[in-house]
Amino acid sequence: MRIFYIFAKKQVKIRYMTKENIEKIRLDFPIIEEKIYNKPLIYFDNGATTQKPQCVIDKINFAYNHLNSNIHRGVHYLSQKATEAHEAARQKVADFLGASKREEIVFTRGTTEAINLVAFSFGEAFCKAGDEVIISVMEHHSNIVPWQMLCERKGMKLKVVPMNENGELIIDEYEKLINEKTKIISITHVSNVLGTVNPVSEIIKIAHSHNIPVLIDGAQAVPHIKVNVKELDADFYVFSGHKIYAPTGIGVLYGKESWLNAIPPYQGGGEMIQTVTFEKTTYNELPFKFEAGTPDYVGSTALAQALEYVEEIGMDEIAEYEHEITEYATERLKEIEGIKFFGTAKNKSSVISFLVGNIHPYDLGMLLDKLGIAVRTGHHCAQPLIDTLGIPGTVRASFSFYNTKEEIDRFIDAMKRVVMMLS
Amino acid sequence: MTINEKQNEIIEEFNQFDDWMDKYSVLIDLGNSLEPIEDNNKVPQNIIEGCQSRVWLVADYKDGIITYRGESDAILVKGIVSLLIQVLSNHTPDEILNTDLYFIEKIGLREHLSPTRSNGLLAMIKQIKLYALAYKSKEAQNN
Numbered sequence: 206m207r208i209f210y211i212f213a214k215k216q217v218k219i220r221y222m223t224k225e226n227i228e229k230i231r232l233d234f235p236i237i238e239e240k241i242y243n244k245p246l247i248y249f250d251n252g253a254t255t256q257k258p259q260c261v262i263d264k265i266n267f268a269y270n271h272l273n274s275n276i277h278r279g280v281h282y283l284s285q286k287a288t289e290a291h292e293a294a295r296q297k298v299a300d301f302l303g304a305s306k307r308e309e310i311v312f313t314r315g316t317t318e319a320i321n322l323v324a325f326s327f328g329e330a331f332c333k334a335g336d337e338v339i340i341s342v343m344e345h346h347s348n349i350v351p352w353q354m355l356c357e358r359k360g361m362k363l364k365v366v367p368m369n370e371n372g373e374l375i376i377d378e379y380e381k382l383i384n385e386k387t388k389i390i391s392i393t394h395v396s397n398v399l400g401t402v403n404p405v406s407e408i409i410k411i412a413h414s415h416n417i418p419v420l421i422d423g424a425q426a427v428p429h430i431k432v433n434v435k436e437l438d439a440d441f442y443v444f445s446g447h448k449i450y451a452p453t454g455i456g457v458l459y460g461k462e463s464w465l466n467a468i469p470p471y472q473g474g475g476e477m478i479q480t481v482t483f484e485k486t487t488y489n490e491l492p493f494k495f496e497a498g499t500p501d502y503v504g505s506t507a508l509a510q511a512l513e514y515v516e517e518i519g520m521d522e523i524a525e526y527e528h529e530i531t532e533y534a535t536e537r538l539k540e541i542e543g544i545k546f547f548g549t550a551k552n553k554s555s556v557i558s559f560l561v562g563n564i565h566p567y568d569l570g571m572l573l574d575k576l577g578i579a580v581r582t583g584h585h586c587a588q589p590l591i592d593t594l595g596i597p598g599t600v601r602a603s604f605s606f607y608n609t610k611e612e613i614d615r616f617i618d619a620m621k622r623v624v625m626m627l628s
Numbered sequence: 629m630t631i632n633e634k635q636n637e638i639i640e641e642f643n644q645f646d647d648w649m650d651k652y653s654v655l656i657d658l659g660n661s662l663e664p665i666e667d668n669n670k671v672p673q674n675i676i677e678g679c680q681s682r683v684w685l686v687a688d689y690k691d692g693i694i695t696y697r698g699e700s701d702a703i704l705v706k707g708i709v710s711l712l713i714q715v716l717s718n719h720t721p722d723e724i725l726n727t728d729l730y731f732i733e734k735i736g737l738r739e740h741l742s743p744t745r746s747n748g749l750l751a752m753i754k755q756i757k758l759y760a761l762a763y764k765s766k767e768a769q770n771n
Contacts, residue, residue, distance in 0.1 A: 242648075565702035567681045567747060571740075572704075575648055583680045597701055598680070626649070626656060627703060 221519060222526040222606065230518070231607050233258040244577030247612045252397050252425060252556055252603030253581055254447045261450060264510040268503040276502050277476060291502035294509035295492070301512045302442065302459050303433035308491040309465065312505050315456035316424040317347040319443035320391070322458060322495060323420055324351035326468035327389055334360035337386045341366040341374055342593055343396040346586045348422045352391060366392070372399035372548040376407065383415050390419045394426035398585045398599065399548025400556030402430070409438050418464060424448055429527055429554050431520040434459050446504060451511035455504030458495070465491050472497040523606045527555040530604055534613045541620055547599050558599035564627045566598045572623035578616055631723055634715045635731035642735035651736065655707030662710040665699045676755055678748030681705050685752055687759040692720050694763060696756060705747050708732065708740055716756055721764035725757060
């Protein structure tokens, strides 16, 4: 019987994301029940942040109700419990990302802080005047500004990988930018504006053939596709908790142990030290060397819960379903006269950026909001990309697995209505 | 008409509508009929950059009276720019400086003035008052 079951499972894929199960999933997210201007909320701003399932909210309460105590170095029971929860969360993240060791996982406040950490510490250890950093044209400001700051500090140069008209990075051009002055390459896994899933495996392989390390900004990837840092062979990989159904204020820096050992601490303070005298301080071992101050053990515990939650649904199921509704929304949006899409890469995540005729994105966004639909408008913290496209900004709808085709239908009706008002 | 009389008139006009769609339709019409400012006035020093949309503002001062002209790339913002100009244009610097702008809130469009919308309108109101202050101090120097 068991053998038959395994066989059957292999042969016939049983789909989890049925209409019935999606309805069940939606019940896990209390905010979905909210009314906006007396209309049911349609939340299509998942690229900015995702909503939280009850189990994550409960976990935060649980942590404060039952295990709140400052972690590490505490001899008492509660401190032990909190420390165990925090370190178990680290292991959970390591497993989720396919990291070799929990020591390779550093908790940060988010993607931004993680990139700043690497830009600073890597810069201190390995960069000097005249060196170069490569990023891409589709980076979020978080993956531009920290490198610009490094360049200013050290007298270095920032090089930018261009893209084609579909919003795909031009790999030949990328290769041409690499030279003996290139010290590090930092590229987004998925574009927050275009939805492009970049060929990061190939990007890393090319970089490694020149012995250059690569940081991958996974903020928009981790919530939507299965990521394995070991398979990718990424040197650094970063993401934010709040974009993957966890609370705000917790994020992750994965770094290969050899790199994390080779770069100095980012911030000084408690937790990250071994011994302190007024003459000299020796630093703690990994990962604590990078976690100055009291860590967000409540956030880390809730992040672990969120990762368990998405794993229960299954990352492949999530990717498949989100792809399906994104395709559906794209097809239906084509009914709107004058619509123009930005980002038509072959390999795309659940993000649709668009404009309609000469209508300003602010106007579309404001009127959609009045109909209870939350989309994002503007430059999406990727001003250089928006300037490259020569537009004032876009309207961006970004989906999660709790969104439905019915919501998309209501969104299309709303779009037709507001476009008529504005034309 | 005083600034407050103009504000009250707009409030009365907008309060006829129960439906937000009608209000926004009026705003869109106002935006569409606002006289555009000339290209030679669309220079960087007249731009008020918002994160979401941009606003241009030009002020002229003649015989103790300030006239404002403005524009925006977003039509809803342009509609509100039109209302602001209607209310504040053709007044003395003192009248403008002593004004409490209450009509936007009263007609239910306060959300457009929220700093998080970052559409340039809040900065525009500040700029309108700064112009009034500048002309006032210039006048005081001349006297």
